[in-house]
Amino acid sequence: xxxxxxxxxxxxxxxxxxxxxxxxxxxxxxxxxxxxxxxxxxxxxxxxxxxxxxxxxxxxxxxxxxxxxxxxxxxxxxxxxxxxxxxxxxxxxxxxxxxxxxxxxxxxxxxxxxxxxxxxxxxxxxxxxxxxxxxxxxxxxxxxxxxxxxxxxxxxxxxxxxxxxxxxxxxxxxxxxxxxxxxxxxxxxxxxxxxxxxxxxxxxxxxxxxxxxxxxxxxxxxxxxxxxxxxxxxxxxxxxxxxxxxxxxxxxxxxxxxxxxxxxxxxxxxxxxxxxxxxxxx
Numbered sequence: 001x002x003x004x005x006x007x008x009x010x011x012x013x014x015x016x017x018x019x020x021x022x023x024x025x026x027x028x029x030x031x032x033x034x035x036x037x038x039x040x041x042x043x044x045x046x047x048x049x050x051x052x053x054x055x056x057x058x059x060x061x062x063x064x065x066x067x068x069x070x071x072x073x074x075x076x077x078x079x080x081x082x083x084x085x086x087x088x089x090x091x092x093x094x095x096x097x098x099x100x101x102x103x104x105x106x107x108x109x110x111x112x113x114x115x116x117x118x119x120x121x122x123x124x125x126x127x128x129x130x131x132x133x134x135x136x137x138x139x140x141x142x143x144x145x146x147x148x149x150x151x152x153x154x155x156x157x158x159x160x161x162x163x164x165x166x167x168x169x170x171x172x173x174x175x176x177x178x179x180x181x182x183x184x185x186x187x188x189x190x191x192x193x194x195x196x197x198x199x200x201x202x203x204x205x206x207x208x209x210x211x212x213x214x215x216x217x218x219x220x221x222x223x224x225x226x227x228x229x230x231x232x233x234x235x236x237x238x239x240x241x242x243x244x245x246x247x248x249x250x251x252x253x254x255x256x257x258x259x260x261x262x263x264x265x266x267x268x269x270x271x272x273x274x275x276x277x278x279x280x281x282x
Contacts, residue, residue, distance in 0.1 A: 052108035087204035098205030
C-alpha cells in the first residue's frame with residue numbers, strides 16, 4: 001500500500017531581504033568611500049585645532065606686530081594662502097624639529113573652534129608640526145620669542161632684498177591677486193584695537209633619504225597651502241559643509257530609490273507566489 005502525503009506548498013518568499021539588503025549595500029558603499037577619502041587626505045595634510053582666545057589690547061606704538069612682516073590669516077580677509085616654506089632635516093643633537101615659519105592668526109572669535117591645515121604634494125616628503133600659541137605664551141618663552149625674532153628678521157631681509165617681492169616663504173612668483181596674503185606692516189597713525197589673535201608656528205622637517213648629496217645638503221622649499229578653517233557651531237569645519245550636504249543629498253535620493261526598489265521587488269515576489277498558488281489550484 002502506497003503512502004500518501006500532502007503536497008508541499010511553495011515556500012513563502014523572504015520579503016525582508018529585498019527591504020534590507022539595498023540599504024545595507026548603500027550604507028557600506030558610503031562608509032567605504034569616506035574611509036578611502038580620509039586615508040588619501042591624511043597622506044598630505046597636517047593640522048591643528050584650537051579655540052579663539054580672549055581679546056587683547058593691540059597697541060600701535062612700536063615695536064608691534066606690524067613690524068614682524070608675518071603673513072596673516074584672518075576669517076575677515078584671507079582664509080588661505082599658497083606659499084613656499086623652508087625645510088631642514090631634524091637635528092636630535094640641537095633638538096631641532098624642523099625649520100620654523102611663523103604666521104599671525106588675526107580677527108578670531110573668542111571661544112570659536114578653528115582648524116589650520118597645511119597641504120602639500122606627496123612628491124615633497126615633509127613632516128610638519130603645527131602649534132598655535134597665545135601671545136603672552138610666546139613673549140614669556142625664550143625659545144619661542146627667539147624663533148619668532150629669527151624668522152621675522154629673515155622675512156624683513158628677504159622683503160628688502162626683493163623689493164617686497166616673492167622671496168622664499170612668500171607667495172609663489174606669480175600669485176593670483178586675490179591669493180596674495182596680507183602681511184603685517186608698520187602703519188603710522190593707527191589706533192589701538194582689541195582683537196583675538198594667535199601666533200602660529202609651523203615646523204617643516206625634511207622626511208626623506210637619498211644618495212643625492214645635493215638634495216641631502218640643500219633641502220628644497222616645500223610648496224604648501226595654509227588654510228584657516230572656522231568651525232560651524234564648533235562642530236563641523238566650514239569647508240566640509242558642502243561635502244556633508246552632498247553626501248546627505250545622495251543618501252536621501254538613495255533611500256527613496258531603495259524604498260521604491262524594495263516595494264517593486266516585494267510586489268514581484270507576491271505576484272509570483274500568487275501565480276504558483278493559482279497553478280496549483282488548477
